[in-house]
Amino acid sequence: MPDRKIPLLPAPASSQLPTSEMRPRRKLLRLVIYSLIATGITTLMYSAYAQVFGPPSEPGLNLNSAKRLGYKQLENIPLRYIPREYDTDLKRLVFIGDVHGMYTELQELLEQINYDKHTDHIVLTGDLVTKGPDSLKVIDFGIENGVSCVRGNQDDRVLLHYLRNKAPSEKQLWVEKALAKKLSKEQAAWLNSCPLILRADDVKGLGNVAIVHAGLIHGVPLDQQDPVAIMTMRSVHRRSRVPSSGTTGTHWARLWNRYEKHERVPLTVIYGHYAARGLDRRPLSQGLDSNCVRGGRLTALVASTRTDNPEVFSVHCRKAYSK
Incomplete structure (x- = not known):
């Protein structure tokens, strides 16, 4: 029986595109995936914050929240307090980390530096209150001595209670609520006057300075920085650059130093908050x-x-009031 020739079927269409065509699509796919991841991280951050401070209509969830809530985003330290290169009179700016109601230690620190209210101006980096035993004394000292301060996340929580904004978990925030009830109108008004960011230019030994409680995102103008990030951030997500209060990302200060050194007039950030470091x-x-x-x-x-x-001074804090 003669062999029959079986007609060849056409080759199946390739599921693979040529390499030159695949590359743009792969890049687009990566961008979409990274965008989704960044959006997810941002949503998780804001959801976590909302558990404490309420839904998105409540404080601190976007760049406009500072204005909406009446927060003072940015203020300048008066020129008369700033020690400059060619000043002949003695002037000192005294930047102090998180006090947390530790009034006794604050006084010991000021004694160590020979504090003089006529030549020295104190700047507190936020979290003046809660956890320690003498929060009201710290506030009274600030009022009496014309102290400058920035708003910390603990200060913010107390003020949110005082101003009767929503804070759904009373058990979680009972310390802040109890302190808020003790504030006089004068004390609350002074604490509420602390802006999110203080600015001082041409400080001898430091140059241009921004004082915040937690941190700043590089490349974002000071008047557009997010209030939540300013008060709570510790790290930045490695890929998305989304700020976080956690510690698993890159420390924001590391990124700040990496990029800010290339600026024509660099800005030094003085901050508190990150006690673990x-x-x-x-x-x-x-x-x-x-x-x-x-x-x-x-x-x-x-x-x-x-x-x-600038010189560093410190005193030992004798008792632990917080774990």
């Missing part, structure tokens, strides 16, 4: 929360017309 001094950032309320130290950074570089 303790005193954290870098060329363009100065972290001053040295964990006083947990039995660590209370730290001051002093810029003066009499010294070329």
Whole structure:
């Protein structure tokens, strides 16, 4: 029987596109995936914050929230307090990390630096109150001595209770609520006057300075920084650059120092909040929360017309009031 020739079927269509056509699509797919991840992380952050401070109509969930809530986003430290290169009179700016109601240690620190209210101006980096025993004394001292301060996340929680904003978990925030009930109108008004960011230019030994409680995102103008991030951030997600209060990402100060050094006029950030790192001094950032309320130290950074570089002072905090 003669062999029959079986007609060849056409080759199946390839499921693979040529390499040159695949690359643009792969890049687009990666961008879509990264965008979805960034959106998811942002949503989780805001959801976590909303559990404490309420739904998105409540404080701190977008760049406009500072204005909507009446927060003071940015203020300048008066020029008369700033020690500059060619000043002949003695002036000192005294930056102090998180006090947390540790009034006794605050007084010991001021005694160590020979504080003089006529030549020295104190700047507190937020979290003045809660956890420690003497929050009201710290506020009264601030009022009596014309102290400057920035708003910390603990200060914010107390004020939210005082102003009767929603805070759904009373058991979780009972300390802040109890303190809020003790505030006088004058004390609440002074604490509420602390802006999110303080600015001081041409500080001797430091240059241009921004003081915040927790941190800043590089590349975002000061007047557009997110209030929640300013008060709570510790790290930045490695890919999305979304700020987080957690510690698993890249420390925001590391990124700040990496990129800010290329600016024509760099800005040094002085901050608190990150107690786990303790005193954290870098060329363009100065972290001053040295964990006083947990039995660590209370730290001051002093810029003066009499010294070329700022000096660090600290005192031991005898008792741990917080775990």
